[in-house]
Every structure is written in structure tokens, then in C-alpha cells.
Amino acid sequence: MPPKQTKVAGRTKEDTKEDPLQAVVVADTFESKFAPFSTERPRCLIPLANAPLIEYTLEYLASAGVQDVFFYAGAHIEQVETYLNASRWMSKSSPLKIILLRCMATSVGDIMRDIDQKRLIQGDFICVSGDIISDFPISKALRVHKQRREKDKDAIMTILVRERNQSDHRHKDQIVPTFVIDPTKDRILHYEESFAGTAFGTHVDPEILKTPELDVRQDLVDCRIDIGTPDMLSLWSDNFDNQHPRKDFLYGVLKDYELNGKTIHTYVVDEHYAHRVDSPAAYAAITYDLQHGIASSLALSNNIAGTRFQRSRKNILKEDDVIIQRPTRLDHGTIVGSGTSIGASTSIRKTIVGRRCQIGKRANIDSAFIWDDVTIGSDVKISRAIVGSETFIGDKCVIEDGALISFGSRIPAGSHIPPGERVTSTSSFNKDGTLAKDPAADAFESDEDEPTYESQWARPFYGQQEFAESTFSLDSDASEPSDEISKDGSRSASFVTHGSEEDTSERFVHDTAAILVQRMQEDRNSDDMQSELMGLRFSGGADGGQVQKAVAIALSRHIHSEVDNGASADKATRKTLEQYRNLVRRPNAEQTIEEQVVFLLEAQLDLSRRTDGARIMPFFVKDLYDLEVFEEEAFTKWFDDERSKEDNVAATRDAAEPFIDWLAATDEEESEEEEEDDDGEED
């Protein structure tokens, strides 16, 4: 017995050294479904049953046997890092080794490319978003994945999906993913997202239909737990304008199967619990599930997320130091956090009460979510609302269904909050207790995303809203950087132009750029490429702007890869541009200044995403000038253009400054020409 034991131990020890299980947590989903709360706090720190969401995700990774975690916080990065550094996950006895990473990202795709660039991943790894709640033992899927990879090196990714029931309310207003699967190999052949309640049509490659067995499934829920490989990451880098892990990446890779031969597979989770808190509806439903012990290993009374609940009869959970004055009625399914005091004659039903809350006498609270440090006066009535942290609610207030009270709000006594209303810390009240329209709320109102979250928050409580009412569009879920990010100020969304009608053109640009880069690597001559480009343009039905965009991306990318391979920035740029200048502009072809500016902007955007972008940019503009591809005016206009000064790309612009100065110095008389203010949109 003892020798056997040491042998086992020794072997596993070796294995640990060789191949620790790694995971990537993308805590920011680049969505805005949790607004207005997520404008002040990152989604992953939103409390679910008195523990931040991220606790559940990290706990899941720890339980899955993960050792190294690469953590991308995204928006509100300071808050997340402060929290994590103080948490038990950073202590010496933590089972996880968490490495906090920062990168300028406007999408999940940027993060993936950043990981690839940093070369952190050695083997198969798990990629999750920061809001996963699951007890699925990933080892099963991992084993299947590894076996498949031993046979077939091109199986680059396994996606965990779960079957769902049509009546499962939490998925109603959501994107419905359509998987076309070859059930014999669990291989995904085609993927498309559609919107619940809309007519669904898709274009499936006829080749796919030749597969003998084919499942077209809309009943699968994407758990957003992926098992990835380094190959997958390099594919992200190749498809550099992919933003969204499903809509762009999965779709793109499957579409390019002929080109790259990579396959993506599914693993269907049947018995276990795997969910994402991806919307307020899911938030409510998952809280309910955990509280009722749908999965025993996740039951709140287990205290896996660092809470200290004591269960009692009638399924009420209480933490330490709860003071409850009698007679008070706590009903089935109530959770009370530590340090909370509840006054006499209060009735609380199905409600989560956070820590250090004070609830007055004769209050009546039903199915609400009350976060930490909330003070609620006497005779208050709250039903189905969400009350953010550090909120003060005066006596005799009535808060109706679906109201959202954001962090630090103060609601004076006697106020009445109508259903679905949002209150923030800047809201003001009229004397009769109704909510006054204030500028801040108007700012929200004018925001294009605004109706989305109102209906979103209201939905879990109203439940029966029609699909038709939804103002929630595909891209607001998916790739568009949300308003929370632009408010944050650190990033900008103005360059990224996604919309459902834009999809085809985006795809054209992406595909064309990929092809061009490939040709450049094959060292083809520019005339051949020119004709191929024309062919692509006509078959894709694209306009000149998109072609230019593709060329800009392809060029900057090619130059960058040359630089990566050891060439110096000036030589690589010179060589590439000399060879391919005709793609940018054929000799003597007509081209407006505006087109040229847009081209420069595109190139700048692409270079900004790359590490050596700032080094390449000055040579790029200088060579374009030297080779007389563009006129001087284009450069100065580009330099003055607001879009080139955006935070995330400004570094490359500043790098080009000496060139512009030189340009201005040599051609003073020309630069005296009147400069018209130019605010043209690129699309």
C-alpha cells in the first residue's frame, strides 16, 4: 500500500509540473445588460446571494482542478483588482494562482489576441467568462477533448452546451444560437445566432448538407465554458477583427473550414448545473436555484463563496449577528446577511437581504433583491425591486415591481417609485414624492441602449412581456462595446462599427484581408492580387470603402508580421508598400482626400492593436508620402481628424507627429490653404 501511494503521488507531481491546467477568465463581457448597476461597478462584483459573482466563477475553476488563472478584468479594472487582491484567492493557501492581466481591449477578441501574444498558454485550457455558476466537472469534457485531439490535431476547441427546456423562462428574450452538428463526431458544422421570436433563416453551405447525419438544434444553451487550445488562440490572432467569441469567431472559423481545416466540437452537459448570469432574468433565476439547492454542491448553505449562512427550517438562511425583532415574519426562501437588523412586524418573503442592512418596522418586502448597507425606513413597501448598495429609503416609501435603485440613492420619505423606474444617486424628487426628471436621467433616456435595460430588468418580474416589445437587438448583446465602457472613459467605441446590417460588410472585410495577407506572405505580385481583389469585390458585392479598409488592414498586418519576424520597421514598411502600393491606389486613379483619410484611419486602428504599431506608423505614413501614393493634405487632415486622436489609438498618431511637423515645415505655403472642418463619417 505505501509504495503504491508514493508512486501515484510522484507521478501526479510530475504531471503537475509538466502541464498545469490553465484557465482564462474574461471578466468583462463587453455588454450592457446590467446597466445602470454596471456603470458603477463591474458586473463580476455584483452580489449574488451576498457574494460577488466572481467568487462563484473562481470557486468553480478551483473545483474543476484549475491551477493557473489568467484574469482579464476589463471595465472598472481597479475595483476588480482591489477586490481580488484582498480576497482569499490571493492568499498563500489559495488553490489558484491568479495572474491579473491588463490590456487595452474593446472586445473579447482583443483579449484572446493579447493572450496569444503574451504566450502564456502552454496546453489545453479553459476559457470562461466572469459570471459562470456551475458544478460541472470539467474533467469529463477535458478527457473527451484530449482524446479527440490525439486523433485529430485540428480539433481546436470544445464548447460546453446544455440542453434546455423550451419553457425555461430565463432564456426567452435572449439570443437563440443555432448549432448545426454532426452528431457522430459532436462537430459543429455551422453556427448562427438569431433572435428569439423572430423568423429564422440561415444559409448553410450545401457541402454541409452532404453529411450523412445532421442535427440542427436550437435547444442548446451556450454555457460559455470553452476548452481551447493554443491553436485556437493563433486563429484569433489571424482573424484579427473578430470581436465576439461566438458571433464572429465561431461563425468565422466554421465558415473557413475549407481554408484552415480547423474543427470545433460540442460537449453536452446533461445532469449538472452550468449557467451564466448573463442577464437580470438569469440573475433572478439562478439566485432562486442556488437557494433551493437545485444542485446540492452549489447550495447556498454550503457557503462555497465565502458566505457564512446557517440554514434553518422553512429554507431561511441567515448569517451571524442578525438581529430580528419579534414579531417578524420571515417567509420561505429568505436570505439575511450578517449584521442586518430587522424591525418588528416586518414581513419579508423570498427576498435576499444583504449585509449590514437596517430594515424598519412594519415594512413589507416581497421577492426583492436588497444589496449591502441599505437602510430602509418603517412602513416601506417593496415588491420585486432591486435595491443597490448603500441606498437610503425613507419611511412610507412604496417601490413597485421592477424598480431599480442604483448605488447610493437617497429616496425621501413618502416617495412612490412606479414600476420599472430607475433611481440613481443623482435623481431628485418632487415634494409630492414623485420622481423628478433630472438631467442625469435624461442622459440615460437619450442613450440608445436605454430602453434595453429598462425592459431587461423589468422582465424577470413581469415575466410575460411580448417579444415584439423588445428593443434589444442582436449587436447590443454581442460585440458592440457598451456604453458602460465609453462612460468609463478609458476606451472608445467610435471605431468599431458593428450592427446587424453591417455584418456582411464586416465579413467581407475580414475575409478579404485574410486572403490578402496570405497572398502577401506568398509574395505574390500586386497585379495578380489586384485582379483577385476585384473578383472578391464583385462576388461580395462590396463597395470601394470596404476594399480600402481590407487593404489597410492587410498591409498593416503584413508589415507587422514582417517586423515580428525580425525585419526593421522602416525596411519592412518600405518593402511592403513599394510592392503593394498599387493596391492602395493605382497610378493616377481618382481618389478623394476623404477616402485617403479613412484609409489612414483604418491602418492606424489596426496598428494600434499591435505591440509595435507605434513604431511602424511613422514609416507607414512617410513611405506613403514618399511613394506619392497619397497627397500631403490627406496626412495633415488625418492628423487633425478627431478620430485619430481617440485614446486607444492616440499613441500611434503621436508617433507620426515628427513626420507631420516635417511636412508642415517643408510645405508651408501649401499648408496655408484653407482647411475645411471635416466631420465626415467613415460609413
Place this chain on the structure above:
Amino acid sequence: MAADLLLVPGLASFRASLPSWPVEKSIEHLISLFRRRQIRGPKPCALATAWLLRKVVSTTRATEPGKLILRVQDVGKKLVEAAPRELTVGNIVRRVLGAIREEEENREADTPLGSEPNSIPPTPAGELPTSFLPASAIAPARDDSPLGRPQNRPALLSQQTGGPERRPAVTSMFSIMAHPTMRGSAGGSSPIRSGSSTPSTVPQPPQNTDFRAEVLEAITEIVDELDQADEQVAGYALDHISSQETIFTYSTSPVVQRFLLKAASKRKFTLIQAESYPNSHKATHATVIGSKIPEGYEDLDTESFSKPLIAYGITVLLIPDSSIFALMSRANKVIISATGVLSNGSIVAAAGTKPLVTAARFHRVPVIVLAETYKLSPVVPYDPFDFVDYGDVQKVVPYQDREMQLGLQSVQNPVTDFVESEYVDMFVTNLGGVATGYMYRTIRDQYHDEDLEL
């Protein structure tokens, strides 16, 4: 497969990680495994606790047993808090604490006596193995009624009669001789010794390391006992099962299965087995037909089920739970296992046991509970609700059947039942049969009084 061990957290991965991880990390690791229910069931929990405490003891740099006790108590409290419904965790912690206290007393007893301080006195050394292993492991098991355990009994009695200020728990005849009578002289002599003669102070450290080694040995014995407990209980099978009897059992557990197999080797009887839906019916079916235990029941030892009872020519009737009452009248005995036995003889057992024993009582069928000694817990059941554990609701209402779940106010799936002592007629432990009314005594014998409250 080694990598897989690491990947699936559980008892095996915990064991594999134990040698290489720092002790604090291992403690946290086990706590989270308990919390997530990745280690569950009486025996896996007991094993994991014993392994961890062995590591804790071996890594703690304590020269004083007192310090070591504090340390083990500290770790033990955390573990019990993480798995409040796994009684065996607390039991093992108490046993380890008991082993340390034993060493402490031995040391105190030895110091005045031993003129050559670093050598192990022959008496304590011989005494050790039996002190915490049940005597049945060494002595012929049959004669070992609880009273037959020589070590603890007189000590505990003396302690209970004694005043509160008296030093408790003298654990052997030898210590009785040495301890109370020699106490005064010992206390008087030791300062003189240390003051006058240097040699006696110098060899003190070797004795300290020795004390830890002894504790480690005692823990190893606890682990061995955990492994052998089934077999020891099964040794009494022939006393309780006669030929031509009809035995009723519920659910499945390694100890009942071994017990029945042992009886089947000599006697012919009929077994009625209820399936215990929904938490362990699959395992029960597998046991009856002798197939592999399905996934998710790792706490059941696969090997012991390699040969089913039917292979011995036993008639086994597998019945649904609904038929328990109807068939109970045919049975001569009910033999079940417990996941824990509490200080007053009440048991915690698989959900559905309460209806079963109620039916048995109605038909006046005696109920025999098999309980290995590590399941005997000195905890007093003030509130039976505290001992009821809940499992996956999905087993009652499938997760996919969402409408159903939402329609019901609350769905719960209890995994364990609390059964009051009056329903149990007899226990069979490693030490032999024990009447329910006498169970409190057997349980007290297992632990030191200081450790009853952790």
C-alpha cells in the same frame, strides 16, 4: 490516468496532492472539497480528515502536546464547520485529539519514573496500539463486549466520579498505578531533577519528537481501522443471521453488503432489498446484480461488490420503496447501516429509513443497525433538523422540468433521515453487538471527555 486524478477533485486527488502541497494549502483544499461536497459520505470524509491531520501533526513544530492539541482543535473546527453534516469528520478529529492527550498523559506519567529519559518505557509502548484501535483488531473479536475493553473503562469511570479539578482520563492500568499516586511525588521531584542534574534536561527534546511519532502512529492506526472496519463488523454476521431467515435491508452500503456476504458463506437466507429511490437506487440495483457501481457513488468500494449475494445462492428480492410496508410482515429482521450514530443511540441514515423502521415497528420486526466505530459520534441531537442533509433536487424533479419546479413552492431532496433511538433494537459495531440503551457508553469510551465539545 494520473493527470485525471488531479483533474477530478475528490478523495483521490486530495490524497495525491497531500505530500507535495504545503499544509495550509492542503487544509484549505480539504475545506473547499468538503464545502463543495466533492468528498462526501462517512468513510471518505473520515479518511480525508485522518490524512490531513496526520500531515498537520507531522508538520507542526510543537514541543508541547498542549500546543499540538490547540493546533489540531483549530484545524478540526474549520473542517467540522465546512462539513457540518458529516459526523465522521468530528469523530476523527476527536480521536486524534484523544491520541495526543494519551501521549501527554504517558509523558507526564513517564517523566518521574524513567531514570533514562529518552528510552521508550516498555509499558506505554506496548499499550499504544491497543489504546485507540478497537481491541477487536488484535484480540479475538468475539469476546470483546464493550466492557471487555480494558484501557479506557476504569479511567473514564474514575474520571467521572472524581471532582472537576482532578486530572482526567488515565488510560491504562499502568497509568492508574503511576498517575494519581505518583502525582505528588512527581510534581515534587521533577523540579529537583531538572535543577540538579543536567542530563535529564538535555534528553528532553528526543522525548518530544518521540511523542509526535507516537501520535502519528496512532493516526496511522486510525486509518487502518477505517479500512478494516467493514470486515470487523462483518465478523459478527453469523451471530445475527440464522438459516432460513428473511432479512430486510434498505439501500446499499459496503458494510451491510459485507455483513450479508459473510453470513451467506455459511447460511441460507432470503433477502428483501428496497431500492431507496432516488438517491441510491442505481447503486442498489448494481449491488444486487453485481455490476459496477455507477459513477457518483465513489464512496462505495467497488471491489467488495464484485460477487453479488445471488452468486452464493441467496434469494434476493429487489423491491420498490412503495412495497416496504407490504413485505415487512414477512421479514424476521431489518438490517441497515447508519451514516452516523449519535450519543443517545439515535441514528442518521439514508433518506427513507424512518418510514422503513416505522413499518418494522408496526410489524414488530427487530431493527439491527450496523455502525463502524468511526461513525459513533458524541454529538447530542438537540435539533434533528441539523442532521438532515439535502441533495440534488434534480433527482426528484428533473432540471428540465422547469414548469414543475416553479409550480411547487419548494422542492427538496433529503439525503439523510434522522431516526430516534427507540426505533433501533440493536447495534453491531466493530466491538460486537451493543444494545441501544447502552450505546451512550460505547460512544463515550471512544473519546476523551475534553473533546466532546470541539
